[in-house]
Amino acid sequence: MKQAVKQAVKKPPKKDHPFWGLRAKLMLFMCLFSAFVLGLVWFFSTQLLQPLYNRYIYTHLSAQVNTLAALIEASEDPISRRPLQLSGSRVQLNWDFWNQVNALAAEGKLDFHNSCVDIADSTLQYVIGFEGLYPCLLHETSGSLRNWVVGENEFDTSNMIAIRRIVAEQGSCNVTVNGAGDTQQLVVGKRASNGENGNYTVILSASLARVGEAAVVMGKLMPVLLAVLLAFSVGGAWWFSRWFTRPLTKLSHAARQMADGNYKVRVDVPTTDEIGLLAQDFNHMAGQVNRAAQLQRDLLANVSHDLRTPLTLIKGYAETVRDLTGSEPEKRTEQLNVIVDETDRLSGLVNSVMELSKVSSGTDQPQRVTFDIAQLCEEVAQRYDALCAQTGCRLQLQAAAPCDVLADPAMMERVLHNLLGNALHHIGEDGIFLLRVLPLAGGGARVEVEDHGAGIAAEDLPYIFDRYYRSRSDAGKVGTGLGLSITKAILQSHGFRFGVDSTLGQGSVFWFEAKNS
Known part of the structure; x- marks a missing residue:
């Protein structure tokens, strides 16, 4: 029977450093999180960089084309064509209108930098444009910046005329022109109607940078970055997990000491975070348990004293009545009264304990x-x-x-x-x-x-x-x-x-x- 009791109260083995403890979980989480972040960086830089860049260029060009086309449609006569024999230029511009365009460009509401602007009339012939691309795959130009160019025949290339025709017939266009090597040019156009003055085609284009090559380079760098980042993650996770779990380890050791009967143990955690509050609560609990244990010891001392005295008196007077005073009524009555009084004291003690138990437990x-x-x-x-x-x-x-x-x-x-x-x-x-x-x-x-x-x-x-x-x-x-x-x-x-x-x-x-x- 004693052996069975010992088996029942046997304490579980202590495990100071479990393999799959909180520290290992923290390290694994930080390493996996670092790998996840690096995977996101690789995905965005190699798979989405080129599409996002192209989308940005298209949005920018569309906004510029819509603004310029709206200005032309709202103007009375932005462009008027005249015979070639009267002048070396085939067109006569409304410079008040184009000064307004230049003012908007100066304010940043129209941005033609690193772009090619081509405006043609209803005959699909070039009227005016802004050449900011070198080389330009549409106009086949090269050299230094030429700013606004008016009525030049050299800009009526076959590629440009084909795109103007698409815009004139369909009202808009969005095409990509491929050049030698990997060069590409995004072209966005819109038709602008100006009443009796006819229709115009407004076309803007910009070069698509070789973002794909950068993505390839980033893809090659990713394994190196992954190795470096994982190395730092493991080192940082090891240090952080050790720092983070140190107060928890102290709490664990203190709890074991309390389980072994050391109610005076306290945990020193100087932080004010949740773990620090937990340590304070543990210390408060330890103090309360220590005080409860002291009260329990006092209970045993007080109750044992209060029980011992009346029990001793009851036994002593009962033996006296039995052996000596049983035949003497006065002494017997006096001694029996003492026995009754002491019995009442015992009953009062038991009743008080029971009453406290019922009130404290919520029974009453x-x-x-x-x-x-x-x-x-x-x-x-x-x-x-x-x-x-x-x-x-x-x-x-x-x-x-x-x-x-x-x-x-x-x-x-x-x-x-x-x-x-x-x-x-x-x-x-x-x-x-x-x-x-x-x-x-x-x-x-x-x-x-x-x-x-x-x-x-x-x-x-x-x-x-x-x-x-x-x-x-x-x-x-x-x-x-x-x-x-x-x-x-x-x-x-x-x-x-x-x-x-x-x-x-x-x-x-x-x-x-x-x-x-």
């Missing part, structure tokens, strides 16, 4: 009703008249105004008895203790029980309501230290505020505030 729920707590205090105070007359003390009741509260009357009566009994045990030399009821501004009442005894030390005040706790040099006094604990449990079940104010040498005031809703 308050049955709330509205009643006058001042009247209840008056009724409770009357029950102390005989005791006060016997002991020579005096209970003063101060409860002039009615105060309605919402609570369990039976539980409130127990609270009053506990507080008055506690005050009676610590009454001062004047022999006076007070029960006071004060109405609250927002409704409800504040109930105070005051004694003029020795008072409570400041270090004892935070624990005075804890179970089995004793202060004010209570060692040897009658009681188990459960009265205030039961009071605390009842008031907490009602949600009432409570506390104690005390000054050494002057006495103490125990109070609680009962609500009316």
